[in-house]
Amino acid sequence: MTxxxxxxxxxxxxxxFTVGLRDPKVNPEFxxxxxxxxxxxxxxxxxxxxxxxxxxxxxxxxxxx
Numbered sequence: 162m163t164x165x166x167x168x169x170x171x172x173x174x175x176x177x178f179t180v181g182l183r184d185p186k187v188n189p190e191f192x193x194x195x196x197x198x199x200x201x202x203x204x205x206x207x208x209x210x211x212x213x214x215x216x217x218x219x220x221x222x223x224x225x226x
Contacts, residue, residue, distance in 0.1 A: 169213035172222050173197055180213065
């Protein structure tokens with residue numbers, strides 16, 4: 162986890178999600194600057210922390226992997 166990276170962004174990365182600036186090919190029908198993506202999941206939006214929080218809640222990610 163970097164100094165500026167939140168706990169949930171770091172947790173998503175630990176579970177193998179790609180987190181950060183958006184690839185324009187991911188969910189092109191939706192607006193957003195950031196993304197959280199895995200093989201079978203993709204969410205985009207303008208608030209990276211909110212996306213990470215939603216991912217952690219949706220998948221019930223835990224601190225220990």
